[in-house]
Structure formats: C-alpha cells, structure tokens
Amino acid sequence: MHEVFDSATARSVMERACVDAGLPSQGAQQIALGENAVFALEGPGVVVRVGRDAGLLERARREVRVASWLAREGVPAVRPADGAPEPALVDGHPVSFWRRLPDPVRPAGGADLAGLLRRVHALGRPPFPLPPRDLLSGVGRWLAAAEGHIDPADADYLAWRRDAFAEKSEGLAPLLPPGPVHGDALLRNVHVGPDGPVLVDLETVADDMREHDLVVMWLMRDRFGMPEEEYRAFTCTYGWDVSEWEGAAVLRGARETASAAWVAQHAPGDPRARAEFERRVASLRNGDPSVRWRPF
Numbered sequence: 596m597h598e599v600f601d602s603a604t605a606r607s608v609m610e611r612a613c614v615d616a617g618l619p620s621q622g623a624q625q626i627a628l629g630e631n632a633v634f635a636l637e638g639p640g641v642v643v644r645v646g647r648d649a650g651l652l653e654r655a656r657r658e659v660r661v662a663s664w665l666a667r668e669g670v671p672a673v674r675p676a677d678g679a680p681e682p683a684l685v686d687g688h689p690v691s692f693w694r695r696l697p698d699p700v701r702p703a704g705g706a707d708l709a710g711l712l713r714r715v716h717a718l719g720r721p722p723f724p725l726p727p728r729d730l731l732s733g734v735g736r737w738l739a740a741a742e743g744h745i746d747p748a749d750a751d752y753l754a755w756r757r758d759a760f761a762e763k764s765e766g767l768a769p770l771l772p773p774g775p776v777h778g779d780a781l782l783r784n785v786h787v788g789p790d791g792p793v794l795v796d797l798e799t800v801a802d803d804m805r806e807h808d809l810v811v812m813w814l815m816r817d818r819f820g821m822p823e824e825e826y827r828a829f830t831c832t833y834g835w836d837v838s839e840w841e842g843a844a845v846l847r848g849a850r851e852t853a854s855a856a857w858v859a860q861h862a863p864g865d866p867r868a869r870a871e872f873e874r875r876v877a878s879l880r881n882g883d884p885s886v887r888w889r890p891f
Contacts, residue, residue, distance in 0.1 A: 600740075601864045605632030605645045605688075612643060612690040616680055630733075630798075630860075635695055641676045642696075646689035647860070650736070651798075655682035655689040657725075658798045662693075664721045670714050671793040673786075696786050696793065703785035705812065705829030707792040711777075711785060713833060715794070716805050718775050728778045728801035730764075730849045731757045734856040741859035744869060749876045753856050756879065760849040767842040771805040771835075780808040781815065782825075809837035810846045818851070818888045855879060858891050867891070 602625055609632070613620035618639060627633040632645045646655055659682060665672040679692035734757045738750045777784070778799030785792050801807070812829045815821040830836040837843050855875035861868035871891050878886035 599863050600632075600647045600860075602628060602632065606634070608645045608686050608688045608690065609634050609643050612645070612685045615685070616692065618643075618692075630857075640695045641679075642693040644691045644693065645685075647740075648736075649684055649687050649689065652682065652684055652689040654798050655691045657723075658682075658800070659691060660723055661721070661725075661797045661800045664723075665715075665794075665797070668718055670718070671711065671791060672797060673793065673795045696795070697788040697790075699787050700789055701787050703782045703787050703792060705782070705825040705827075706832040707787060708780060708782055708785050708812070709829045709832035711792055711794050712780055712808050715775055715777055716771070716808070720774060720802060725775065725800060725802035728776055728799065728803035728807045730807070730846075730853045731761050734853060737856045737860040741862045741872075744862040745859055745872060749873070750859070752876060752880060753852055756848070756852040757856075760845065760852055763845045764849055767804065767845060769804040769806050769842070770840055773804050774802060776801050776803055776805055776808045778803075778807060780811045782812075782821075804846075806837050806840060806843065806846060809833065809835070810843055810850055813838050813843065814847055814850055814854075817884060818854075818886075819890060820887050851875075851879060854888070861891065 605628065606625065609623060610620045613636070618636060618641060620636065622637040623634040623643070625632060625634050630647050630651065634643045634645070636643065644655070646652070659675050662673055662675055666674055673696065674694045676692040676694050682689050682691040734753060738753060777794060778801045779796060784794060784796045786795050812821070812826055816823065816826040855872065858868050858872045858875060862872055868891060871889055874886070875888055
C-alpha cells in the first residue's frame, strides 16, 4: 500500500519546509491538491508546492529552470520566488517556492491560452535538455497509488491502453515543427491577472510535437462540455484546428487514458474520485465519446 497524500500530509511537509526556509506558515491557505499540493502563504507573497512523491523532485527542479528561461524569453508565466532555495526533498516530498500571482480579474478563455501557446511554440530550444512529452508515463504511478481502492481489472485495462497508444504514438508524423510545448494546455493553467494572462503549472513543459498542446482543448470540448465558441476562439487565435490532423485521434486517445488514470490517485481519500474514475473507464471500455466527464 502507498502512503495517502492528503491535505494533512502536505500541510505538515509545507510547514517544515517553511521553517527551513525562514518563512511563516501560520495561516497558509491550501489552493490545490493534485500531483502537487499548493499553499499560499500569508504576507510574503509566496506559494509553496509540495509534490506527491520523491520521484517528482527532478521534475520540480526542471520546472524552476523552465520558469527562469521563460522569464528571460519574455513569456508571461509564473516565476520562482525571489531568493527561493532549490527544490529539495522534505520528508520525502519535493518542495518548491513560487511568487504568488495577483488575484484573477476574470476567467481564462480559449483566446488567452492560444495566444500564450503561440509564444511558447515560437521559441527555440532552451540551453538545457527538455524531456519528450510522455503523456502516459504517469499512468503506472497513478494506478499504483490507488491500489486496493480501484478494481484491478480497470487498472489492467488502462495499462493495456497505455501500451497500445504508446506504440501508436511512435509512428505519428506531426504537421507542425517540434519544439517546446507546455504539455498540459488547459484553461485552468492560465491565470488572467491585471497585467494579462500568464501560464502556470510548468512541470510538463517538454520538447515534442506542438500538437500535444492543441489536442487538449479538443478533448475539453468533447469530453468536458467546454462551449463550442470557446474552442473556436482557441483555434482562430492559434490559427489551426488540430482535429483536422489525421494523427489527432491517437494523441487524444493517449490523453484520455492518462486523464482516467490521473483521477485514480485521489481514490484512496475521496469517494468522488473513485466514482469519476469508474465513470471514465467505463466510457472508454464502451467506446462511448458522448459520456461527459466531470472535472476533478
């Protein structure tokens, strides 16, 4: 059985990390819990990210390098906290410190995301290596975290889909020139503050097919019920609709597999996550694209 990564565990790690960094943790507000728990500190304008397990340390360190590189390139994105220590393990969890963004002035829209992606996709490669965008690399980890809380047959099915789509993906011929991608181009990963939209959650920035970033919104429209006009705003601003590409269905299938497995890691501590996991897996088994998935 794996350690349950819940709010209490994450807060304990955050508090110890703040002591080590000389930052106040009293009154810190938890603002997210996924692969990372995110806490906003009172006063110093700092956000603390606590990773789910030690295996994510290198990714956290790369995320800080990516953020600093985007700053040099003038791309609006989150920035590491001033004077923050290098991401390190605290009680077996990677911890990093970030500048707190101002409160949003409005929700992000498709045009905001597309504009930021155009800027990222116009960049050359950074002076440090980026990994490929292996959408499916987390599937085994997410399913393992849910062991004993999900049907083993569902886990086996997603593992089979992972392997099948990994093989199919190897043969894809992209239409766009490959290079830096955000890797998780969701509307929730755009924050619109008083100075305009900025990219957040840079942990999946990769060097791969640009189409990876465009398939996400197609899936959000079809699986999560995002309004058609939002998708049109996205494709018009970017200048291309990825669903017209013959390889799009393969990347979408891989993304759906990863999205279903991602929910599983929350099943040990949240019955809603288990229900949503089962809903997603059943729709994939039945080949029913009309089943709407619920955001989690």
